[in-house]
Amino acid sequence: MSVTNARWNRARATLMGLAMGDALGMPSQTLPRSAIQAHYGRIEGFVAPFHGHPVSHGLRAAQVTDDTEQTLLLARRLIAHPEGFDHEAWAHDLLEWEAAIRAKGLSDLLGPSSRTAIDALLAGASSEESGWRGTTNGAAMRVAPVGIMTPPEVETVVARVVLTCRVTHNTGEAIAAASAVAMMVSCGIAGRDLDAALNYALEACRLGPLAMQ
Known part of the structure; x- marks a missing residue:
């Protein structure tokens, strides 16, 4: 297998794994362990959320959430501008996506930081x-495409992460988390082992908040 084919397969597996994990976790998201056990017992496959679920109501078994949808949305934006990042276009992407989510009656899928940022944009x-109040995990959950497209060089990865975080998660803690995730993905795509990847990810996590200044 060529290096190009290996990278392609790893990139594809990254996105597929993200989507499958998202769909598996969808029925239990935001719930304490006791509620998960009461409603589902042990989740070992794709199941539908229970009626009246506080976040996932309206979704079906094996359906993904905003985690996967925003990941693919970001991937399309990065493909459109591989050498830079258009913040205004990304904000427009998020607004259009929000409108589509509302049309499906699934507005509760939005995380608090994305919700606050979108409301601010609309205002x-x-x-x-x-993104000044975005301290939750939304940036980290969707950042895998940055790691896929960027060589495992800490400063380069972090710089791209900072750009993609600005609209919704322009805070040190969000950027630190997203930098760590993107760096792990980048190392994985390049074929580096776990121990080496963890060291790079920790370095990216430390650098992330500093790079936003």
Whole structure:
């Protein structure tokens, strides 16, 4: 297998694994262990959320959430501008995606930081300031495409992560987490072993908040 084919297969497996894990976790998201056990017992496959689920109501078994949808949305934006990142276009992507989610009656799928940022954008805030309160995991959950497209060089990975976080998660903790995830993915795509990848990820996590200044 050529290096190119190996990287392609790893990239494909990254996105497929993300989507499958998202679908497996969908019925239990936000729930404490006691509620999961009461409603499902032990989840060992794709199951539908129970009626009245606080977040996943309306979804079917094996259906993904905003985690996967925003990951693919970001991937398309990065493919459109591989040498840079258009914040205004990304903000527009998120607004269009939000409208589509609302049309499906699934607005509760949005995380709190993305919700706050989108509300700010709709109220007229710029894409430079809309993410100032984004401290949750939304940036990390969707950042895999940055790791897929970027060589495992810490400063390069972190710089791209910072750009993609600005609209919704422009805070040190969010950028630190997203930098660590993107760096792990980048190392995996390059074929590096787990121990080496962890060291790079920790370095990226430390650098992330500093790079946003």
